[in-house]
Amino acid sequence: MLETYLRKRLEKKNILLMTHIVLGYPSFEDCFRIIQAMVAAGVDLMELQIPFSEPIADGSVILHANQKALANGVTIQGCLDFVQKVTHAFDIPFLIMSYYNIFFRYGVRDFVSAMSQRGLQGAIIPDLPPEEGKDYFNAMREHKLAPIFIYSPTTPDQRMKYIASFARGFIYCVARKGVTGKTTSFSGALTKYLARCRKATNLPLALGFGVKEKADIDYLEGKADIAVVGTQTIRIMENEGIASVGDFILNLR
Amino acid sequence: MINRGYYGKFGGAFMPEILTATVDELVKAFEAAKNDPSFWKEYMYIMSTYSCRPTPITFAENLTRHFGGARIYIKREDLNHTGAHKVNNVMGQGLLVKRMGKTRVIAETGAGQHGVATATMAAKYGFKCTIYMGEVDVARQRPNVFWMERLGAEVVPVRKGTRILKDAINEAFRDWVTSMDDTHYVLGTACGPHPFPEMVSYFQSIIGKEARRQILEQKGKLPVRVYACVGGGSNAMGIFSGFFNDPVELVGVEAGGKGLDSGRHAARLASKKGSVGVAQGYKTYFLQDSDGQMKETYSVAAGLDYVGVSPILASLREEGRIRFEATTDREVLDAFSLTIEKEGLVPALESAHAFAQAFKEISDLSKDDIVLINQSGRGDKDIFTIADAFADQNWRKFIKKKAEEYRA
Ligand SMILES: Cc1ncc(COP(=O)(O)O)c(C=O)c1O
Numbered sequence: 193m194l195e196t197y198l199r200k201r202l203e204k205k206n207i208l209l210m211t212h213i214v215l216g217y218p219s220f221e222d223c224f225r226i227i228q229a230m231v232a233a234g235v236d237l238m239e240l241q242i243p244f245s246e247p248i249a250d251g252s253v254i255l256h257a258n259q260k261a262l263a264n265g266v267t268i269q270g271c272l273d274f275v276q277k278v279t280h281a282f283d284i285p286f287l288i289m290s291y292y293n294i295f296f297r298y299g300v301r302d303f304v305s306a307m308s309q310r311g312l313q314g315a316i317i318p319d320l321p322p323e324e325g326k327d328y329f330n331a332m333r334e335h336k337l338a339p340i341f342i343y344s345p346t347t348p349d350q351r352m353k354y355i356a357s358f359a360r361g362f363i364y365c366v367a368r369k370g371v372t373g374k375t376t377s378f379s380g381a382l383t384k385y386l387a388r389c390r391k392a393t394n395l396p397l398a399l400g401f402g403v404k405e406k407a408d409i410d411y412l413e414g415k416a417d418i419a420v421v422g423t424q425t426i427r428i429m430e431n432e433g434i435a436s437v438g439d440f441i442l443n444l445r
Numbered sequence: 446m447i448n449r450g451y452y453g454k455f456g457g458a459f460m461p462e463i464l465t466a467t468v469d470e471l472v473k474a475f476e477a478a479k480n481d482p483s484f485w486k487e488y489m490y491i492m493s494t495y496s497c498r499p500t501p502i503t504f505a506e507n508l509t510r511h512f513g514g515a516r517i518y519i520k521r522e523d524l525n526h527t528g529a530h531k532v533n534n535v536m537g538q539g540l541l542v543k544r545m546g547k548t549r550v551i552a553e554t555g556a557g558q559h560g561v562a563t564a565t566m567a568a569k570y571g572f573k574c575t576i577y578m579g580e581v582d583v584a585r586q587r588p589n590v591f592w593m594e595r596l597g598a599e600v601v602p603v604r605k606g607t608r609i610l611k612d613a614i615n616e617a618f619r620d621w622v623t624s625m626d627d628t629h630y631v632l633g634t635a636c637g638p639h640p641f642p643e644m645v646s647y648f649q650s651i652i653g654k655e656a657r658r659q660i661l662e663q664k665g666k667l668p669v670r671v672y673a674c675v676g677g678g679s680n681a682m683g684i685f686s687g688f689f690n691d692p693v694e695l696v697g698v699e700a701g702g703k704g705l706d707s708g709r710h711a712a713r714l715a716s717k718k719g720s721v722g723v724a725q726g727y728k729t730y731f732l733q734d735s736d737g738q739m740k741e742t743y744s745v746a747a748g749l750d751y752v753g754v755s756p757i758l759a760s761l762r763e764e765g766r767i768r769f770e771a772t773t774d775r776e777v778l779d780a781f782s783l784t785i786e787k788e789g790l791v792p793a794l795e796s797a798h799a800f801a802q803a804f805k806e807i808s809d810l811s812k813d814d815i816v817l818i819n820q821s822g823r824g825d826k827d828i829f830t831i832a833d834a835f836a837d838q839n840w841r842k843f844i845k846k847k848a849e850e851y852r853a
Contacts, residue, residue: 245606245738246724248618249461255605268736292459293723297737319459319726323449344463346625351465369463370623 194237194285194313194338194361198396198417201236206413208236209444210398212289212422214257215240216266220274222434224281226425229438231282234445236418239316240278242271242290249318251373253423253430268298272306279311287340289316295328304331314338314361322358329358340364343392345385352392362396362418365389367403373423376402378411386415406444419444450639453763454721455729455756458638464618467625472640474545479647484540491536492651495569496526498533499655502663502817507787508804515669515810517803519790520656520684520819527565529558529793529822530652530680531633537648539566542629549573549628553617555582555610555676556748556795557589558822559633564598566631574598577616579609582747589826607741610676610751614725634677635755638726642757646682653687656817668817669810670694674798675714675769676748678755680821685767694768697758698802700744701771711742712771713754714762721759729756745774745830746794748822772801778834780804781824793822794830 201208211230213223230238243261247254279286288307295303295317307315314337320328322341332339338361343352345368356363365386367376376382382399389397399412400420409419421444428440450456458468478484492498501524505517522530535552542550550572554560560576567574576593580602583590593600606612614637621630635645660668671688673681675697685695702710705718711732713719719730722737731753732740744750761767772780777794780801784790792800799818807816824831832840 246611246615248615248725249622251619252605259606262738291724293733293737296723296728297720297733297735318461319723321458321460321462321465324457324459342462344461344465346463346466348466355462366461366463369625371619374623 193336195395197285198362202396202417205236207409207416208418209234209409209441210237210239210418210420211235211425211441212239212241212420214254214261214426215242215271215274216261216264217243217257218260219264220270223274224278225434226429226437227278227282229434230441231284233438233441235284235441237285237287239287239289240275242268242288242294244291244294247291249371251371251423253373253426257426268294272310275312276310285313287314287316288312292317292320300327301331304328304335304337308335308337312337314340316340316342316364318342322355325358332360342366343389345369349388349392352389356393356395359393359395362398363389363393364398364400364420365416367399367401370401372401374402376408378408383415409444450643452642452757453760455727455759456639456642457728458726459723459728460638460726461622463622464625467621468638468640470545471541474541475640475644478541478544488537488540491540492533496532496536497524498651499659500524502656502659503790505788508784511783511787512804512807514807514812515814515816516812517807518660518668518815518817520652520817522652522680522819522821523792523796523823527558527562528825529562530649530683531559531562531822532565533651533683534633534645534648534679535559535562535566535631538629538631538644539570542572543570545629547627547629549575549624550631551575551577551617551620551624551628552631552633553577553610553613554589554633555579555613555750556746556793556822557582557586557593557826558748558793560593560598560600561589561596563631563633564593564596567598568596575620576600577603577613577620579603579607579613581608582610582613585830586747586826588828609742609747611725611739611753618726634679635682635757636677636725636727636729636753642727642755645679646686646757649679649683650686652680652683652819653685656684657687660815660817664815666815667691667693668815670696670816671819672696672698672799672803672816673819674698674749674795674821675754675758676751676795677753678758680819682755682757684817684819689766695766696802697767697769698798699769699771700746700749700798701773701776702743702745704773705771709743710771711744711750711752713752714759714769715771725753727753727756729753729759745777746798748793748795749798770802772798772805776801776805781831790820791824792820793824794827796821797824
């Protein structure tokens, strides 16, 4: 179970690190090397994004990665085959991140079953609020996978509790308004927001959107359980090459 | 959120959590306005003094004689201020923006008509305004870009994805998730997450209310068929809703582009190529591949060149209440020519789809029958496309001369 794993990890570390890649970008071979480097650098868990043509919650860097991957001919089947290799090769939890249509078109139950068969541990769907997610979390429960739900600074306390009642594994707290890849101010408002999240649920809290350097992660220690680094690793890879990704991660903690 | 806006199995609200509170606020403002008689009064006052409501219905005598079938009546949404039905929705949402105390509006646009209407509303009410428009549409609807900029709006060309309407919608959402504190997203068609399909249809229902009353007053009977083009579905919802409870056949006309077998069209409901999916905040029929990736659509009419369709229309099609057809670019240009030649009316290329389908079927009907066509907008914006389609030599000479002047 994902939550148990996270709690164990948290006995040894003050804050865990979750990273994110877009499957098939720049290529599956490169993805494999990046995952290898990330795991070696001590990443605790990873989200693997299946590219979608309309990634509405993503900013320009991840959007571009989605489009490039699709233009290169990445398919769902290709992603699932790749994921199978990854979960065999590496001993950390992997989650799928994608938009709801990917699940819906495949058939929600079939997709969840396919995730389970390939050793995935959960999923994050940014455009699926719990109100629309009945088929999804029933299937996830059946396969003992974690449906990760999202909090945002605009989510009222009452709704946070409501969302938590569907969530397993951890809660993904979006740091601010806006899409991925923009700057986040790590300051008092964020602390207050995380305190509000903490009150609403006993699940571990992940904080993502705009986390890009050691100072950000230091700031989050004691306030969140998991720091999520997304866009920044794609930027590093694009600007400095895949070989730099490992060092970047090592220097975060 | 209590009512998530389902129509049969279509609709819903599939949005990032960050927008939930904003959309809840919008639902509240819209419900309050609907229950406040002074709101509709204010809306009607604006529409009759600032735009041109009620727009007339016109008897197309020459076209009727030409086809020798049913009598053709045309609902003249082209006579609205800004030249299309889009303003019906925009002014309504503008009043809501005032009530919510927001100071900036954003919108997507395809044909540019919704963008122009939004920029106009923003100028009148003193809002800041940003319009997202696919790069392909910026090029083919350039006159509307010019007017949006004159009206003080910032026009942002969208270079991502397929660079048309759906991509402009994505960019507008990306703006909105950042700016919602002071910004309202004026969605231009009966699509997107709840409450947009319902709200846009509510404001557009003024078309059908008027048309039904007008035809009964003038002819003492209902039309046998009503035709409307279908992009996202707002003008169709507007005119059809006036006749939902009548024995009237409703015909929605989608963009057949280069033909349904060519793969280059936007026929989500009229072709067998559409399938149910979830994107842009709602569930409906989309043109997508088996993985759920949205396909590139195509039409000569930017306003119909869209990958999804109103969830309300999708549901009405499943119930068998509305028939959907598609007409090709070629048929549309022919219908456009015939209409301008016989009646002196200049339909937008979007609207000309409704005309083209009606023309195909009209001879089968009796001379005593009436058909009603919604002319959703006027064709001025299409001047470059139409000039090219008809290889207008004089226009070409003029443009060349103008270009030389600018170069000098
Ligand atoms: C004149 C005109 N008619 C129709 C449409 C299609 O939109 P809808 O289907 O929402 O009426 C547009 C869209 O831009 C338009 O400008």
